[in-house]
Amino acid sequence: MAVNTTGRPNDDGSGAGDDRQVLVTAGGGDQAPARGSGSAGASPGRDTTQGRRTTPWLFLLIPLGFLIVFTYIPVGNMVWYSVTSWDGRDPVKEFVGLDNYVQIFTRPELFEVFFVSLYYVGGSFVQMALALYFATVLSFKTRFRNFFKGVIFFPYLLNGVAIGLVFLYFFRPGGTLDAVLALVGVQEPPQWLGDPSMVNYSLAATSVWRFMGLNFVLFLGAIQSIPSELYEAADIDGANSWDKFRYIILPGIRQILGLSFILAISGALSVFEIPYIMTGGANGSETFVIQTVNTAFKFSKVGLASAMAVVLLIIVLVFTWIQRKLFADDKVDLV
Amino acid sequence: MTSTTATVRERARTGSSSTHIARTLKYLSLVLACAVAILPLITVFMAALKDTREFATTGPLDPPGNWFNVDNFVTAFTRGNMIQGFVNTTIILVVSVTGAILIGTMAAYAIDRFDFRGRKLILVGFLLATLVPGVTTQVATFQIIDALGLFNTRWAAIALFMGTDIVAIYIFLQFMKSIPRSLDEAAMIDGANRLTIYRRIILPLLKPAIATVVIIKGIAVYNEFYIPFLYMPSSELGVISTSLFRFKGPFGAQWEVIAAGAIVVIVPTLVIFIFLQRYIYNGFTSGATK
Numbered sequence: 267m268a269v270n271t272t273g274r275p276n277d278d279g280s281g282a283g284d285d286r287q288v289l290v291t292a293g294g295g296d297q298a299p300a301r302g303s304g305s306a307g308a309s310p311g312r313d314t315t316q317g318r319r320t321t322p323w324l325f326l327l328i329p330l331g332f333l334i335v336f337t338y339i340p341v342g343n344m345v346w347y348s349v350t351s352w353d354g355r356d357p358v359k360e361f362v363g364l365d366n367y368v369q370i371f372t373r374p375e376l377f378e379v380f381f382v383s384l385y386y387v388g389g390s391f392v393q394m395a396l397a398l399y400f401a402t403v404l405s406f407k408t409r410f411r412n413f414f415k416g417v418i419f420f421p422y423l424l425n426g427v428a429i430g431l432v433f434l435y436f437f438r439p440g441g442t443l444d445a446v447l448a449l450v451g452v453q454e455p456p457q458w459l460g461d462p463s464m465v466n467y468s469l470a471a472t473s474v475w476r477f478m479g480l481n482f483v484l485f486l487g488a489i490q491s492i493p494s495e496l497y498e499a500a501d502i503d504g505a506n507s508w509d510k511f512r513y514i515i516l517p518g519i520r521q522i523l524g525l526s527f528i529l530a531i532s533g534a535l536s537v538f539e540i541p542y543i544m545t546g547g548a549n550g551s552e553t554f555v556i557q558t559v560n561t562a563f564k565f566s567k568v569g570l571a572s573a574m575a576v577v578l579l580i581i582v583l584v585f586t587w588i589q590r591k592l593f594a595d596d597k598v599d600l601v
Numbered sequence: 602m603t604s605t606t607a608t609v610r611e612r613a614r615t616g617s618s619s620t621h622i623a624r625t626l627k628y629l630s631l632v633l634a635c636a637v638a639i640l641p642l643i644t645v646f647m648a649a650l651k652d653t654r655e656f657a658t659t660g661p662l663d664p665p666g667n668w669f670n671v672d673n674f675v676t677a678f679t680r681g682n683m684i685q686g687f688v689n690t691t692i693i694l695v696v697s698v699t700g701a702i703l704i705g706t707m708a709a710y711a712i713d714r715f716d717f718r719g720r721k722l723i724l725v726g727f728l729l730a731t732l733v734p735g736v737t738t739q740v741a742t743f744q745i746i747d748a749l750g751l752f753n754t755r756w757a758a759i760a761l762f763m764g765t766d767i768v769a770i771y772i773f774l775q776f777m778k779s780i781p782r783s784l785d786e787a788a789m790i791d792g793a794n795r796l797t798i799y800r801r802i803i804l805p806l807l808k809p810a811i812a813t814v815v816i817i818k819g820i821a822v823y824n825e826f827y828i829p830f831l832y833m834p835s836s837e838l839g840v841i842s843t844s845l846f847r848f849k850g851p852f853g854a855q856w857e858v859i860a861a862g863a864i865v866v867i868v869p870t871l872v873i874f875i876f877l878q879r880y881i882y883n884g885f886t887s888g889a890t891k
Contacts, residue, residue: 321795322715326723329708332764336742337730344741354744400634403627416878417635423870423881425824427845428863432645435661435856442644442661449662475637480885487886507623536736539826543846555736562740563831575737586732 341579347572354568366573376574379554382466386537386553389470390530394523396474397481402511405489415486422479430543433472434459462550469541469551476540477533481526488519524593532582554578642867649673649861656857673861681852681862685837686844693755693829693840694822697762701769701818702811709773710799714785731767739831746832757832758840762822769814772887776810777803816877816884823870841866 348366350359370376400418404411421429436442437458444455458468496514505513538555541547547556554574562571648656650665652672659665677683712724742761743752751757780803788798804811826842833840839847845862852858874881 319717322711322717322720325707325711325715325795325799329704329711329770330723330726332704332760333726333730333767335745336761336764337733337738338726340738340741340745341733343744344738347741396634400631403631408627408631412878414631414635416874417638419882420871420874421638423820423824423874425842425845425866425870426826427842428866431845431848431859431863432641435645435648435860436641440661442641445644445661446640475641483882483885487882532734536734538736543826558737558740559831562743568740568744571740575740579733579737582734582737583732 344572344575344579347569348576349573350569351567352569353566354562355566359569362569366570367577369570370574370577376557379552379557382551382553383535383537385466385470386473386534387531389474390477390534393474393478394481394526394530397478397485397526398523401482401485401489402515405486405515406507415483419479419483421476422483424476426476426539427543429472429476430540433468433475433540434544437468459545460549465545465549465551469544472540472544473537481530484522484526485519488522489515492518521593524589528586528589531585535578535581645860646864648857649864651857653855653857673857674865676858677848677862677865681848681858682836682839682844683841683862683865686839686841689755689838690823690840690842693758693762694819697759697822698815698818700759700763701766702814704763705766705769705773705814706804706807706811707799708770709777710803713774713777714782714803727767727770731771736827739827743831751832753833753835753838755833755838758825758829761828761832762818762825766818769818772810772813773807775887776807780806812880813884813887816881820870820873820881 347359349361349363351362351365352359400414404415408414439457439460443458447455456464459465492514496518497510500510500514536555537553538559541551541553542556542559545551547553547560555578558571558574558578561567561574644661647663647665648661650668650670650673651659652670655666708727712720746752746757746760749760751760784802784806785798788802793801824842825840826846829838829840829843830846833843836847845866848859848862852862
């Protein structure tokens with residue numbers, strides 16, 4: 267009686283243990299045999315207390331070195347630069363207090379770029395809605411399921427520069443989009459990238475095209491890990507598709523929704539590649555990161571640029587903190 | 602029991618016509634999504650096969666006259682520095698992915714298999730670093746790369762790709778939990794030291810996790826634009842992203858050559874995707890939920 271209408275063959279469940287999957291055997295053969303557990307003469311297999319203390323640090327030496335040099339020192343330096351008027355070359359860094367921060371929030375041309383982010387924030391909501399829709403649809407029995415899944419996901423894997431050029435061609439006057447619109451009778455399409463009132467919509471749409479596939483696959487994976495008995499029980503109770511979506515799927519993927527939400531927000535705030543490659547920030551499409559990069563490397567105002575980067579970092583951290591509070595992580599615990 | 606069956610049947614009957622419409626709409630939306638995903642790529646592919654005159658006189662939706670015209674691809678490779686780009690990308694990719702795997706597995710091994718003072722602090726140190734968006738710190742990272750004398754060398758990209766990959770450490774940490782400690786202990790009784798255990802037991806057993814990291818990291822490095830653009834401005838050091846980006850200048854008016862360049866960059870991704878689909882899906886699912 268309980269017909270399995272879900273038909274979820276769980277095709278990409280755990281390929282992890284598959285033995286065909288030998289892609290790389292990272293042979294760490296080039297290291298000197300550093301003896302962690304010294305202690306000759308002690309009973310074999312027993313570390314001395316001293317060996318036990320130093321061995322983990324020998325393994326951590328390189329990873330920690332990289333972590334500190336390329337993450338923590340830059341963050342520390344950035345905070346220090348942000349209270350100076352340094353130009354990136356001068357041996358003397360002049361302390362200017364909070365002046366750079368005051369500038370960011372008082373000079374309109376500096377904070378205006380935040381409004382550009384709103385287009386991408388809007389785009390990321392569209393992106394998540396589309397991803398959720400297609401993930402839900404494809405979690406039920408569908409013909410050519412894997413084909414649809416592959417095509418929807420594929421754009422996410424593509425090189426950002428290639429995507430930028432593809433969409434320059436797509437949006438250019440007389441390009442792909444105009445040709446398609448001409449087929450349905452639109453004679454005078456707008457200047458998709460040339461018109462300041464259009465450009466951010468076009469770029470945000472490109473961004474949605476690029477990143478929707480990731481959200482889609484994450485949602486699909488989460489939906490498929492919901493036990494199928496739940497759907498069977500719902501079928502017996504006569505639930506329709508909407509009920510299943512509302513009462514089984516949505517609560518089941520709450521966690522990943524929260525994570526995607528924060529990724530979308532911080533992604534929208536730090537948009538760089540697509541607008542930089544396609545318009546270079548022209549026509550009012552300059553984003554906060556483009557401006558930061560230009561301030562630092564084009565106009566040599568490292569101090570001001572650092573302050574901008576610190577502001578962005580704080581905003582991202584605040585959003586992440588809110589997300590952790592709202593969607594408390596009960597599943598992942600590495601400690 | 603009977604009443605439940607009756608309800609189900611009733612629903613099935615009344616729902617049949619609306620189910621039909623829903624099914625049609627579902628497939629329609631899927632086909633539309635595919636069209637939106639594929640159309641921009643197909644038209645670029647067709648543009649890459651047209652010669653200059655043909656490109657100027659035909660529309661983007663018109664198929665090329667000769668589907669085997671490779672002239673633009675030849676131009677992209679010879680004058681567009683794409684061969685150099687692939688060589689540089691390959692070198693950077695192989696070295697940095699290998700390095701990231703060694704670093705990630707070593708860190709995970711130390712954190713998961715040892716009890717030592719400061720272990721928790723180190724774990725938090727790695728965790729906090731995932732929250733820092735790399736793009737924000739470049740202003741200051743630049744000074745470090747410069748001070749280390751790595752600016753405008755391949756090592757700049759290699760060091761940054763190797764050293765800032767914390768997600769890989771998490772994938773390894775999670776996977777390592779599933780490797781029983783009794784294996785380590787048995788080897789220790791046989792007299793193996795910690796490095797031997799890491800090399801002979803842990804690394805081989807981590808293969809599936811390594812495959813995941815190779816895929817995620819490999820795709821990320823292949824696609825990275827910002828780091829090579831910022832740290833390796835000289836044109837002999839162009840990777841595929843930056844070489845392709847430079848097409849915008851000299852080939853600015855020659856869309857058919859730009860299109861060919863874009864296709865040249867896209868094809869390897871397509872091939873990899875077709876052959877490694879399920880591992881790619883798995884990789885991104887486990888990578889993001891870290």
